[in-house]
Amino acid sequence: MNNQTKTKSHSLNIKQSLIACALGILVLCTAGCDEQELNSNWLDREIIIDAKSDDWLDTLYYFEGKNLSIGFFNDESHLYVCMLAEHPMLQAQAVGQGFTIWFDPEGGKEKAFGIKFPIGMREVREQMDFMRSQEGELDREKMRQAFEESLADLEILGPGGAKQRIPVEEAHGIEVKVRNETGLLVYELKMPLQSSDEHPYAVGANAGDAIGIGLEIPEIDKDEMKSAMQERMGGAEGPPGGGGGGMGSGMGGGMGRRGGQRPKMPNGLNVWASLKLALNQNQELTN
DSSP, X not given: OHHHHHHHHSOOOHHHHHHHHHHTOOEEEEOSSSEEEEEOEEOOSOOOOSSOGGGOTTOEEEETTTTEEEEEEEOSSEEEEEEEEOOHHHHHXXXXXXXXXXXXXXXXXXXXXXXXXXXXXXXXXXXHHHHHHHHSSOOHHHHHHHHHHHTSXXXXXXXXXXXXXXXXXXXXXXXXXXXXXXXXXXXXXXXXXXXXXXXXXXXOXXXXXXXXXXXXXXXXXXXXXXXXXXXXXXXXXXXXTTTSTTTHHHHHHHTSOBTTBOOOOOOOEEEEEEXXXXXXXXXXXXX
């Protein structure tokens, strides 16, 4: 609790304050290192996994220097996670390279169990290349459909590179969604805490435990990106999705220029923290 109290007293800079006002939330500033001690909140409201931030008022930690905020709720059976990515290039990396959240039930940095979503756009790019080779140009609607299909699956990750790809709709208790909201990439996840026959994929922890949690976005391979851009010069009209819902508007805005300058590209993301899961207050009083 000492660290959380300290974060509340940390002053917000002007930019962070404007974000907080726009979202109607209190952003908690943490120190600028990669090892944090965070606290989950006992679930006291309904959380709908719709990739909207309005369920997360006054609950988010802001990772200074990372341009992202994250918050947690839990009850006896599930963990809820919300992440907001502010930097436009970090948003593009999350969608293009994929975003993974790792769990270590022992409280360390072991990649014991992970959920990768979005899984990345490599297959979308391959479909775009195929459409261009067959039709000579890219159909925006087909591009949008290909992009939406990239959000249909997630990957279950384990130690030693173990990987299983499954449809999001068949994820057995896992709910996850991502979209663009007022210029921010919003990610929401609901995870079972303990596995069962009905929920085979779980964090492997109980309310009150301290677990390790990692956030990972691979760094873009600049040589691969440069080669791909050279191959596509004059063909692509921009990222798929257009200005409609889902991630289209986020990608379009994220890849553009602000104030005539292209944003500096982040070196991916690799952040680990210790997360203390909350206990029911009634249970705390009886212990």
